[in-house]
Amino acid sequence: MAGASSDAATPASPRELFVAFTKLALQGFGGVLAVAQRVLVEERRWLTNAQFVEILALAQVLPGPNVCNVALMVGDRFFGARGAFAALAGMMAVPLVIVLILTAVYSQYAADPVVSGALKGMGAVAAGLIGGTALKLMGALRDNPLGAPACAVFAVVTFVLIALLRWPLAGVLLGLGTVACLWAAHALRSRREMP
Amino acid sequence: MAVDWLALFGHFLVFSLLSIGGAITVAPEMHRVLVDQMGLLTDAQFNASIAIAQASPGPNILFVAVMGFQAAGMAGMAVTLTGIMLPSTTLALMVSRWGHARREWLAVRAFKAGMAPLVIGLLVATAWLLTVQTPGKGHVLLTVASALIVWRTRLHLLALIAIGGVLGALGWV
Numbered sequence: 411m412a413g414a415s416s417d418a419a420t421p422a423s424p425r426e427l428f429v430a431f432t433k434l435a436l437q438g439f440g441g442v443l444a445v446a447q448r449v450l451v452e453e454r455r456w457l458t459n460a461q462f463v464e465i466l467a468l469a470q471v472l473p474g475p476n477v478c479n480v481a482l483m484v485g486d487r488f489f490g491a492r493g494a495f496a497a498l499a500g501m502m503a504v505p506l507v508i509v510l511i512l513t514a515v516y517s518q519y520a521a522d523p524v525v526s527g528a529l530k531g532m533g534a535v536a537a538g539l540i541g542g543t544a545l546k547l548m549g550a551l552r553d554n555p556l557g558a559p560a561c562a563v564f565a566v567v568t569f570v571l572i573a574l575l576r577w578p579l580a581g582v583l584l585g586l587g588t589v590a591c592l593w594a595a596h597a598l599r600s601r602r603e604m605p
Numbered sequence: 606m607a608v609d610w611l612a613l614f615g616h617f618l619v620f621s622l623l624s625i626g627g628a629i630t631v632a633p634e635m636h637r638v639l640v641d642q643m644g645l646l647t648d649a650q651f652n653a654s655i656a657i658a659q660a661s662p663g664p665n666i667l668f669v670a671v672m673g674f675q676a677a678g679m680a681g682m683a684v685t686l687t688g689i690m691l692p693s694t695t696l697a698l699m700v701s702r703w704g705h706a707r708r709e710w711l712a713v714r715a716f717k718a719g720m721a722p723l724v725i726g727l728l729v730a731t732a733w734l735l736t737v738q739t740p741g742k743g744h745v746l747l748t749v750a751s752a753l754i755v756w757r758t759r760l761h762l763l764a765l766i767a768i769g770g771v772l773g774a775l776g777w778v
Contacts, residue, residue, distance in 0.1 A: 435663045439766045440735075442664050443728075444755060448762060465701075467720035470727065472700060473624045474693025475666035482694055483701040494698055505663020506670055510682070512661050513671050516653060524774045529660050531773020534736060534747040535765050536659075541732030541748065542755025544725050551725065554718050561722040568726025573733040579626040583723065591719030598714055 419455045424489045424496035430454060431481055431500030436508075440536025442477040442501070444543040450484065457484065459550040471583050477501065555597040556590070564590050608645065608677045610684055617669070617688025622696070628666050628689055629655070635672065645676035666690075743778040 421427050430449065438445045443466075450457050457465070469479035478501060485497030519525045551561045567586060571577045616638050620631045632655065639646045646654075654675060658668035666689065673685030707713050736748040751765050772778050 437662065437763050438664070439662050439763075440659055440665075445762055452759075463721045463724055464717045467717060467724045468701060468704065469697065470626065470724060471720065472693065472697050473622050474690070474697055475624070475627050475664055477664050478666060478690070478694065479697040482697050486698060486701060487705065491698075498694065501664055502667070505661065505667060506686075509658055509661040509663065509667045509671055510674055512657050513654075513674060516657050520653065520656075523776075527776050527778075528770040528774040529656075530739060530744065531747065531769035531771070531778045532766050533659065533739065533769075534744045534773070534778055535751045535769030537732045537735035538748040538751025539755050539762060539765070540728055540735070541752035544728035544732065545752065545756040547725055547728070551721055554721055556718060556722065564719075564722035565726035565729070568723045569730045569733070572727060573730035579630060579727075583625065583720075587720055587723055590723060591715045594719035595711055595715035598711060598718065 418458070421454075421456060421488055421493075424485070424492045427485050427488065427493055428496040428500040431485075431497045432504050435501045435505050438477075440533055441540060444536075444539035446477055446480060447543050447546065456488075459547055460553065463547055463550040471587065554594075555601055556594055557597070560593065608681065609643070610680075613643070613645075613673075613677075613681070614684050614688045617685050618692055621689045621692040624689070624693060628669055635669075639672060639676060643676075645681075646672060650675045741778065743772075747772065747778050 421430065434445050434449045435442055437449075447459075447462055451459055451462050465480055465483050466476065469476045469483065472479060478498060481497040481501045482494045485493035485495070487493070489496070551558070551565075554561050556564070564586065568582060571582045571586065572579060620628065620634060623634070624631050636651055640648060640651050651672065654671040655668045657671050658665055661667065669689045670682045670686045673681040673683070675681075677684070704713050704716075732748065732752065736745050747769060751769065754760055754765060755762070769778070
């Protein structure tokens with residue numbers, strides 16, 4: 411893959427993808443994204459942070475669950491349709507069984523203050539994991555042709571529009587995203603023209 | 606209760622294509638169809654579906670499976686989950702391949718470079734929205750602390766989740 415570092419690794423088989431994505435999904439409470447970054451980039455080294463951000467960008471502008479889109483695209487890069495299916499199945503199969511079992515027992519424990527307190531604490535950490543992942547991925551912006559100041563502006567404006575002003579995501583991605591992409595195209599073009 | 610399977614499947618096929626940012630963004634539409642229109646779920650069941658999926662390991666999309674299961678058993682689960690996944694996964698695969706085959710094109714490179722800072726801003730916004738929706742200060746403190754720990758250390762993520770669970774069970778957050 412373009413831009414892969416020298417210590418980049420690849421999965422040996424679709425089966426390895428299935429197992430890796432199953433393990434990864436089972437560690438993901440309140441969202442799988444933080445675990446996906448940790449496992450795919452830091453532990454397995456199948457992707458660099460920059461590649462992870464690229465895949466995530468595409469997963470986010472397309473409809474569908476982001477982490478499932480990421481699994482699909484990663485699996486497809488390595489083993490085509492079989493890899494895509496293996497990764498997605500790994501992400502969903504075992505967690506599906508668990509969530510259905512939880513559904514069956516949920517009503518007995520829903521009102522328990524210890525259980526609801528524990529879930530609240532886990533939820534707070536899960537939110538933190540996503541924030542922490544964002545901080546780590548900032549490193550992937552270092553080589554961005556937009557340059558650091560413009561990257562910072564686009565990231566902050568996105569945060570303000572979504573988190574504080576609660577604008578609809580599709581509109582922000584389309585509107586601000588178009589501006590950012592045109593700007594990047596301009597930067598890439600002028601970079602190419604320089605000797 | 607007679608379930609109109611075709612209508613149920615059709616609704617979720619459409620939800621799939623509308624779900625930019627994840628299926629949770631079309632939850633209000635799902636509520637309108639499943640609770641108000643088709644009468645397959647109660648309000649409490651609808652909310653519980655989202656809560657259960659969030660407490661469970663794995664992708665949050667599984668809340669759709671829980672909804673289908675509560676509405677119409679295993680068959681309901683199969684119909685809603687297949688419906689929500691089929692169009693979006695097909696599209697994602699097609700677009701990903703299209704982009705990868707043309708990764709040297711200026712437009713594709715500009716897309717990757719331009720969207721990267723938005724992705725980061727979006728992740729911070731997600732963390733923010735998740736934590737401010739619950740009242741209380743201890744909660745926000747725990748979110749910020751875990752973000753910093755994930756950023757700066759290699760502590761196992763499950764250990765962090767477990768610490769959060771214990772603190773919550775003790776009533777400290």
